[in-house]
Amino acid sequence: MRLTLLGATGPIGQQVLGQALGAGHRVTVLVRDAARLPQRDDDRVTVRLGDAASAADVEGAVRGSRALICALGPGKDYKSTLATRTAGPVLEAMAAAGVERLVWLSALGSGDTSRRQSRFQAGASKLVMGKLMADKGIADETIAHSDRAWTIALPVMFANGRTTGDYETIPLDGTRGRVGGRINRADVADFLLSTATSGLWVRRRVILTR
Numbered sequence: 001m002r003l004t005l006l007g008a009t010g011p012i013g014q015q016v017l018g019q020a021l022g023a024g025h026r027v028t029v030l031v032r033d034a035a036r037l038p039q040r041d042d043d044r045v046t047v048r049l050g051d052a053a054s055a056a057d058v059e060g061a062v063r064g065s066r067a068l069i070c071a072l073g074p075g076k077d078y079k080s081t082l083a084t085r086t087a088g089p090v091l092e093a094m095a096a097a098g099v100e101r102l103v104w105l106s107a108l109g110s111g112d113t114s115r116r117q118s119r120f121q122a123g124a125s126k127l128v129m130g131k132l133m134a135d136k137g138i139a140d141e142t143i144a145h146s147d148r149a150w151t152i153a154l155p156v157m158f159a160n161g162r163t164t165g166d167y168e169t170i171p172l173d174g175t176r177g178r179v180g181g182r183i184n185r186a187d188v189a190d191f192l193l194s195t196a197t198s199g200l201w202v203r204r205r206v207i208l209t210r
Contacts, residue, residue, distance in 0.1 A: 001025050001026070001066050001067075001197055002025070002026050002027075002028070002064060002065045002066055003020055003025050003026070003027050003028070003065055003066065003067055003068070003069060003196060003197075004027070004028045004029075004030070004061050004062040004065040004067070004068045004069070004099075005017060005020070005027050005028070005029050005030075005068075005069050005071065006029075006030055006052045006058070006061075006068070006069070006070045006071065006072050006086070006090070007052075007070065007071035007072035007073060007105070008027075008029035008030075008031055008037060008039075008071070009031055009033070009036040009037055010071060010072070010073045010075075011073070011185055012071045012073065012105065012185050012188055012189055012192075013029075013071040013072075013073075014038070015163075015185055015186050015188070015189030016069055016071050016189040016192055016193055017029065017039060017045070018039075018189075019163070019186075019189055019190060019193050020193055021039070021042065021044055021045070023193070023197075025044075025197070026044050026045075026046070027044065027045050027046070028045075028046040028047075028048060028061050028062070028064075028065060029045060029046070029047055029048070029061070030048050030049075030050050030051075030052060030057060030058060030061040031047060031048075031049065031050075032049065032050070032051060033049075034047050034049060048060060048061045052070075052072060052082075052086045052089070052090070053082075053085040053086050053089055054089060055088075055089035055090075055092040055093045055096070056093075057093075058089055058090055058092075058093035058094075059092075059093035059094075059096050059097050061093075062093055062094055062097045062099050063097040063099075064097075065097075065099055066099075066101060066197075067099070067101035067102070067103065067196040067197065068090070068094060068099060068101065068102050068103070068196075069103045069105075069192050069193065069196050070086070070090060070102070070103070070104045070105060071105045071189070071192060072086060072105070073105070074132060077132075078128060078129045078131065078132045079131045079132060080132055080135065081135050082135075083106070083135050083136045083138070083139035083140075084135050084138050084139045084142070086139070087104075087138075087139040087142040087143055088142060090102070091142070091143070091146045091148060094148055095147075095148075100148055100149045101148070101149045101196060102143070102146075102148045102149065102150045102151070103150075103151045103153065103192050103195050103196040104139075104140070104143050104150060104151065104152045104153065105153050105155075105188070105192060106136050106139070106140050106152050106153060106154055106205075107133065107136055107154060107155060108121075108154040108155060108156050108179065108207050108208075108209075109121065109122065109125040109129070109133045110133050110136035110137040110139075110140050110154065111133070111134065111136065111137020111138065111140055111141065112137065113137070113140075113154055113172060113205070113207075114126065114133070115178075116154075116172060116177075116178060116179055116207060117156075117178060117179065117180070118178050118179065118180030118181075119178065120180065121156065121157060121180055122178075140152055140205070144203075144205070149202045149203065150202070150203060151195050151196075151200075151201040151202060151203070151204060151205075151206065152204075152205040152206070153188065153191055153192060153195070153206055153208055154172060154205055154206060154207045154208065155183050155188045155207075155208040155209070156179060156180060156181050156182060156183055156207070156208065156209045157181070157182045157183075158182065158183065158184075158185050158188070159182040159183060159184050159185070160184065160185060161184040161185075161186060162184065162186055163184070163186040163187055163189070163190050164184060164186075164187055164210075165187070165190060166187075166210065167183055167184075167187045167190075167191070167208060167209065167210045168207075168208070168209050168210065169191065169201070169206050169207070169208060170206065170207040170208075170209070171204060171205070171206060171207075172204075172205035172206065172207055173205070179207050179209050180209070181209045181210055182209075182210065183208050183209050183210050184210075187208070187210070188208055191206075191208055
């Protein structure tokens, strides 16, 4: 399957790309600096230079793909507005290219999803990442009100480690209770990839934890 990946040079994007290639997919990546992409010379990877906040750049990358996976992250910039700067252009580009399937990486704690966080993680997120989580929440709403076949992934705190496949997928709505814990970045990538290549969790927000 031909997939498009945003955020390929980041820690989760690298996991998604490695797993996608291992599963036999071909991947188009949109990056600002090809030198930062270890797989840049792999003939299964099409590298396009550009900005995820540019609808024209995203359209060029997504055209011809079956699905777009957005694994963009802010790094250590806890005041980042990356999510809101990219949500609109991504949707515009997908509509122009005729691509329906979108898997969007967010975080548990974005916007009003803090109601589902453990009290400790909710407090820590608000104190350290309040602006970032507010920005992610606005972007999530933009995605959720679109006409794309979207899935929004809401992982808890990240951990390092191999792909286990042993993680929980919990619908944001329709269930009660607070969720804590950690999840390996590799397992988050597994969810993003498996969801993008299937018909599961369409138009749903999904909490990921172990």
